[in-house]
Amino acid sequence: MRRRRTVGAVAAAAALAVGLAACGGGDSSSDESDGNGGSEPAFSAATEGIVNPSDAKGGTLRYANEGEWDSLDPGDTYYGYSWNFANAYYARKLVTFKNAPGAEGGTVVPDLATSLGESSDDAKTWTYTLKDGVKFEDGTAITSADIKYAVERSLDKETFPHGPTYFNDFLDGVKDGFSVYKGDTLDSIETPDDKTIVFHLNQPFSGFDYFAGLPATAPVPKDSDTGSKYKNEVVSSGPYKFSDVQDGKSYTLVRNDQWDPATDQVRPALPDQIEVALNVQKEDLDQRLMSGDLDVAVTQLGVGSAARAQVLADPEQKKLADSAPINRTWFTSINSEVAPFDKLECRQAVIYAADRTGYQTAFGGEIGGGDVATALLPQTIPGTTKIDPYPVSAPTGDEAKAKEALAACGQPNGFETSYSFRAERPAEKAAAESMQQSLAKVGIKVTLKPYPQDDYFSLYAGKPSFAKKEGLGLMANGWAADWPDGYGFLAQLVDSRVIRETGGASNLSVRDPEIDKMIDAAVNETDETKRQQAWADIDAKTMEGAWVYPGVWAKVLLYRPETLTNVYVSSGYDGYDYAALGVAQD
């Protein structure tokens, strides 16, 4: 899971269809997307098209972060906004997301490579060829060896603990404790010449282009690698380079004159300079955004509650906001290891009895919270169609069906169980309380158990022995996709093999060998349409087993000041595409 403190916005399913139709099926090889045309500022306009389209260069684009990056090192970062930011300014990868609004922005296009990956050997081998004229900020040409080295070094999870482990898991022959700093090298990445790079996987994986788009494939010159210190002295391959890095305070980027726009189809590189302020107090940040002292809230978590009220109350402000659906679902895991949830009907009773509106309200309602979810996969993920396997008589819960289910699992009078949530998260607490009330109506008595969020997955809810001992039948959970496809969303969430006795897994409850088999099949499927259907089937199968109560498909309320040009929400980044943003020129 990409740790998305960041929440971005993606086009709603309906808007997607419109958008796709408008640009002729979203051919990924087409040039600059202009199919959606420009939109006048209006509420949620950037979820449907480009707001303030412009190609005017110049100015300083001002970002602010209420916290700070996990790391600027492309090989050691796992925040969605960080991937967005690195991609936009200083980290070019083999492939990247298309420079386009909505779902089209979730399609993969070549970046440093001349084309998408060519697979052979049943999708176990992937080959890319580099473009000519791509250079580091010091003018050195980027070679395939630089990319190989970048991927290799990122495998060292001791030195780079933050990033994802896809390459560790899928590249052939990566031993435990692999480290380039201990002299380890990898045979499964080949560089037959300076332009060619070949990846050998330990299993067929049809979606490898998404891996090739991870920041870890951004080239790193070996001579400049200083291990964990590289994060403060990253060598740029993109249109901008760092001119000043003040840990915990601010970053400044200026134009990289070695970057050749002719090699780059996704980055218009409009501003002359990028400034980022770190650790800005949230309310202050929102106010500065609205008063025009700032251009972008970089984490894209959405405006705070005070600013939200302010924005929604004022029509002039509201038209500068976007209620953007994102690839995130808030849900409740139903733990089959805690009786009587070992019985299917008892799990189903929870889904029937739950107050869907109450759960939605707990997360902030329709704007800023999200839509009531009826399955795990967010509707923003391509190929997803809405399913509702447990229709209810009222959005506030179906007591009759719930009681029926309880009778069927031998608990007609209900039972007692516990519900865990992250103590620091008021929304999860409110959702837990809503569940507690709605379940009480059918005789299920729920005890609420808050745990600290830092150790929620590693020591508490995520540790199976602990969850069982404490009788955690219901566990608050939330998940965001690393990229907008079924694998990116579901792989870590419903595969029972990721559950470890030592704790730490994000899958808290789905234990179905059949689902595991379906996942393996989907991963191997090379046909995109069939693959999308396979993931949709997995989603349906998960709901069939009632392993989770799906709560809310999340949305965030984003704010785009009038100073910003070329603003659109891309499903590739779950928010505004930073590569496109420019500053209004007076």
Add this chain to the structure above:
Amino acid sequence: MTEVLDESAPAGADPKRPFLEVRDLRIHFPTDDGLVKSVDGLSFSLERGRTLGIVGESGSGKSVSSMGIMGLHRTTNARISGEIWLDGDELVGASADFVRRLRGRKMAMIFQDPLSSLHPYYKVGAQIIEAYRLYNDVSKKAARQHAIDLLGRVGIPEPTSRVDDYPHQFSGGMRQRAMIAMALACDPELLIADEPTTALDVTVQAGILELIRSLQQEFNSAVIMITHDLGVIAEVADDVLVMYGGKAVEHAPVRDIFKAPEHPYTWGLLSSMPRMDRARAERLLPVPGSPPSLINLPSGCAFNPRCRYDERTDGLALTEVPELRQAPGKPGHSVACHLPAELRRKIFSEEVSPRL
């Protein structure tokens, strides 16, 4: 009123007006419990080179009236009326600033408790220098020399080094000497000493009184010596004013106060004074009762609840406030008592005097 105007208009130029003249001084304090009449119609006068002793119990108004002369009630909510003439200037009606400029230069005051009356954070010398430089435009060095001279004159040993001491490094007697030095810094013509020896050792007392007396002779100052100790009065005063309940009850030359006092309260004070030449059993007959409330003075003579002889006034003591009148046949001696003069003198000589 015209009379008053006629009198006060040319007063400043009146060569016959005494150096200090207090006329019908009233100092009242409004409080939540009522009006406190601390001083109520006090009049007296004083010439340079003379010492007036004011005696009375705590709360009789002796300190309040002296503070009134100094103008130190101006920062409080006191209501002050009457007249205070000092060397031709009327002070009650004068501006606060005018009176302030007289303080320290024309009139100075020595307080009862020298420890609390000296600023604990400033050096003794600095406090004297501050007073001196206020009215004398001299260099710090010259002022310091002046302070050393003053300390030497008031009997501080090694004044050159002690000038840099803090008050807490001085003994009680030395502190009082320092206070005196400070008061004398600008050669004041009127010196008010408010219980200057009360807080001191008996052995030190005499030295301080001697000092005040010699300095007075040197500067030809007028001195008001406020005390409840008749021993002190006997030592230094030329005239004595006995106060009771905010009023003067007897005003006489010091000899008369001790030899032929006419007010029963004065008799009481005298009989409560220890005398080494009398037998023990007869000593110390304190005035019975306690001082009157200044908010609700007893009707008639304020002293009547404590007076043994009030029944001999035909009831006047209970109804009428006695006026301060000249005692028949004794110029310079006045008394406020309803007892007929003959009777008073008879009672003193037959009943009171033998017990003294």
Add this chain to the structure above:
Amino acid sequence: MTTFIARRMVAAVVILFLVSLITFAIFFLVPRLAGASADDLASRYVGKSASAEQVHQRAEQLGFTDPVLTQYADFVKGVFAGREYDLGGPEPLDCPAPCLGFSFIDQDPVLPDLIDRLPVTLSLAAGAAVVWVLVGVGVGVLSALRRGTVFDRAAMAVALAGVSLPVFFTGLLALSVFSYTLDIFPPGGSFTPITENPFDWAYSLVLPWVTLAFLYAAGYARLTRAGMLETMNEDYIRTARAKGLAERTVVLKHALRSTLTPVLTIFGLDLGLLIGGAILTESTFSLPGLGTYTVQAISSNDLPKVLGVTMLAATFVVIANLVVDILYAVIDPRVRL
């Protein structure tokens, strides 16, 4: 005086030692007593998808597997001799003496961070202190001299509000009015080092100063007023007046000096403890000082940073106490050290 200072210096070292011991125990011993294993602690400092072996390895690298006393000894040794951490990577990471800890998250020595952020907090503290002492004492004096007047009542009402209102409220209100609406002062997050441009430095800090000072000035106004009322009744004030001093001199030279003694005591302690007050102010105004650093350290569970800040704060308190004691003797000659 010299022996006093020497004695206090020794005491200060002992206190700092104890503070470090207690803080260390809270962060490293208590979780162990509560049942967390060395690996549980280390699991926060590895990637989310780390295997059990990786977690264990990190636990060993960070020294969590050693007895807590050994860890503490290593910490103390680090302060004097520096330390090296081998966390993988091209070469072991160096934490030169005085090594006040090594961040588990940033993998950097803590001390340079603290030194880097100290000027911001010092700027905030010093400026706010000047404002609150001047305003607090000034208002307190005026209030005392005009006791019972409209000014006095109004000042004391405002003072009550100042003591009761939290910084994040007054701070946001100040930002909202003077920055966003009126645009007189810069928004939060503005900080210019004094070495760069003293005017910008002061200008960018006016709102934080006033906000923080408001909190403290209120207390000082009340304290000064009470002290002043008491002092003005002292015999030596009467003496000063009897000398013929102008009322202004009486108040400013004689009364204020005595009143300031208790104010100074509180001031020293407040100044030492200001890192606490700075946390909220710095967060509200997004100033990159020690306060925000502490918040970040706590929220990311970066114990060495928290330990470092605690040590620094303790040092400040100890120094402030020492300075207050010395100043006390300077102000009140009756106190001899």
